[in-house]
Amino acid sequence: MRFGVVRFPGTNCEQDAVHALRTMGFGAEYVWHQDSDLSGFDAVVLPGGFSYGDYLRSGAIARFSPVMSEVVRFAERGNPVIGICNGFQVLTEAHLLPGALIRNKNLKFLCQTVHLSVQDSVCQWLDAPKGTTFAIPISHHDGNYVCSPEDYQALCEGSQIVLRYCEPDGHIAPDSAPNGSFENIAGICNATGNVFGLMPHPERVVDGVSGSTQGRAFFEAIAQRFN
């Protein structure tokens, strides 16, 4: 299993992602944003950070990087792509996923551990029963997910909502999403389940440096598909 981890100018979680993947025994290499060759990679990670300083709009400039046209083709061929935090923002800007991430409802940057409830979805990245909860950190200023009623209906009908913010006991309460996300949405996938975008950072809780290894589940399922 070999992951390509894309590095835009301003990306700052690419090393964490490579470290997490290598810790789990996978191959992981950096892909420079000006490269447009993804051959040799089984999956692509768009990591977190502030690509292009998040100037204009989070993820808005990164989508025009040469590598992104190749990421789109890679995804369209059914290959797995995960966008974490800023990577999720890039995926929505690139229209690989619907909706948008706007400023947190309290207008402040939020770095904290949140609880996530796994939904019944077609996502190929996460293989956990509906209702499983994870405690995973978030770290973002623009993580408030919004989408049109039509998009939301399509997401529901296609089982594309992967994760919702919840209480520690798994109960999904109206204010469980600290960023104010619509319908508590924390992560979604495309109709075929190979493209996954989420605001929380599973790569930060893989090697147990801060005590938790709950993030491993977010990379295990996809790797098993390649075994």
Added chain:
Amino acid sequence: MESIKPPVCDKLDTLDPQLAPKIASELGLNEEEYRNVVHTQGRIPTLTELYIYSLMWSEHCSYKHSRAQLRKFSSEGPQVLQGPGENAGVISVGDGWAAAFKMESHNHPSAIEPYEGAATGVGGIIRDIFTMGARPIASLNSLRFGTLDKPRQRYLLDGAVAGIGGYGNCLGVPTVGGEIYFDRAYEGNCLINAFALGLMREENLTRAVGSGPGNPVMLIGNSTGRDGIGGASVLASQEFDEAAENKRPAVQVGDPFEEKLLIEVCLELLERGMFVALGDLGAAGLTSSASEMASRGGVGIEIDVRKVPQREAGMLPYEIMVSESQERMLAVVKPQDVASVQEACERWGVGCSLIGRITDTGRFVVIDSNLPQDRQVVADMPAEQLAADAPLYHPESSRPAYLDEAAAFDPASLGLPRDVGTLSAQLLTLLGSPNLCSREWVWRQYDHQVQASTALLPGADAAVVRVGAPGRGPISQRGLAMTTDCNGRYCWLDPYRGARIAVAESVRNLACVGAEPAAVTDCLNFGNPEKPEVFYTFEQAIDGMSEACRYFGVPVVSGNVSFYNESFGNAIYPTPTVGMVGLMDDFRRFATPAFKKAGDTIFLIGETADELGGSEYLSVLYDEVRGACPACDLELERDTSDLVRRAVAEGILASAHDVSEGGAALALAECCIAGGLGAKAAFDDGLPAAASLFSETQARFIVSVDDLAATELVSRLLEANIPYAVVGEVVEPEEGISIEGKIQVSLEEATSAFKGGL
């Protein structure tokens, strides 16, 4: 890229002899200093030269009032790889790793414009770290504001916190800890002290020492504008008055995206060995960076201002030389490496220009190649003397009268309460007070986990990060702990003792996470040193801090002095902030304040005395800051900290927390809140109830242990001859927090008071 041509003629446009002293005075040079400029130059200076001297000889750049005092610090130690005098201090942390760290103030800009002031404070200290060849991996900040009942103070707090987050989060450098205090003394002058630490392999240590005549000098990063002109002289070296708002143009504006790119390109080029020397452009911009690089290397340097990319049209040579535009680095490279440096900068999208060269003349020469050929030299100064001839003052010092008056105050004269109801209500008020309540509102706005190395999340006694290069290189089991400490109120009551306490508290905080103190950086914030009563407090604080650092065997490897923190004639509390770094063999071997399980035994290590002077208790509940500063017994501090540190590192303690502001009652409540558990305790110390609960006697810890470990802990305490008391046990949350005959509160009310404070 065309090369820089040497100037053909040295026909200098010197100033009019009548006008020059007037300009000098406007730039902040006094008459004697101006005479010395003329003496060093051997003639009347040019306008550019005068600007350069005024900055290099400003308090901020020359430390003219503090240099003599700073010699009291010891910077020696087997672990020290680089002491003071460089962009940051560097120590060896084992396994071939080295840590570069420093703390620096950005007080004056932040008081004018908190967001940009704090943001560029972070940017500046981070540049100091990667300049040394280290990847910045952690940042902390020590902040002081006035009281929050004033809307302006809330604005400053919100702005500074947002600025620190806005910059650090974008860079991907985790903000892992720090401290915040509120006191009226900081109303006119908030303090923004930024600490940063970076890691490198020892062999990658790089210095800002220019060498190799003929080597090109390159400017990397942002273009140069008129922002921040005179920041060091106008802002940082004067008191504030009614005109403060007009000083806003002297505040720089930060671009963290540009800095992130700079970090990456510079570290890549450093690793490839492409830099002979590297320095960042901070206070006084190109002026200090170029001249220091030349003087440290004993060489000359020649800069053509017209080769410097400019943001604005029509900038004059002196403006280009003194601009404090952010995110710029000065590099000396070998001629054969210029192309590689340019290639890397282009790949990262970072600006890069050849602006000059190293010479063998020992002169700092500034050229404007737009001028007629025979008038291109606009400044020509001896590089070494520009640094070495900087004024050195031994200011007058006199003991302020208020010291005795404040120390004579007896807190008991306030008629302090003894009943459970009042004392419990007072505890809840303290838990929710701005200086003691939870800082979660603040650190939630900082990315504290990026870089996959944060072992201990904020909210404990000290920050802990793992040593290693995740995603780039090896990972180690070693850990680094960091803390910043200073109680300004103690330092106001007794600057000598207060400074000793700041060092001892850092040692205590490190002990709680099992870390051995290794080295110190300091940030010395004071009022106007030309006032004898202010200078007295500075002298005393340096004595106290340097003695305590020697006692604990921790060298001071870097630091910063910030004077003139005064508004309308009122100085801040003397605030000598300590930033201490500690080493751990295993980053996972730390303790936290949180009680772990019901049934564990609670110990109070150390002995409480009746020391309410300068306490949070008096300040919050009686609006009183007087009384005697608590005593500081360094031997007891060392013995207790040694014992706690070993016990933590060996995994004997279930929890450990240092007793500081708010006293033992507050520390006990914090341990309960953090652990979501109650406590059933008794403080049988024979003291009046308020003193027993809230006295801020030093050298104390609250720890908890299970039955098995309790016996071991007792035997260690007896062996080390350390006073202690078994004060109670951890209980289920429903039983609340009780201290026999003194306190009875529920865990919910304590928690909600603590968490709702900010």
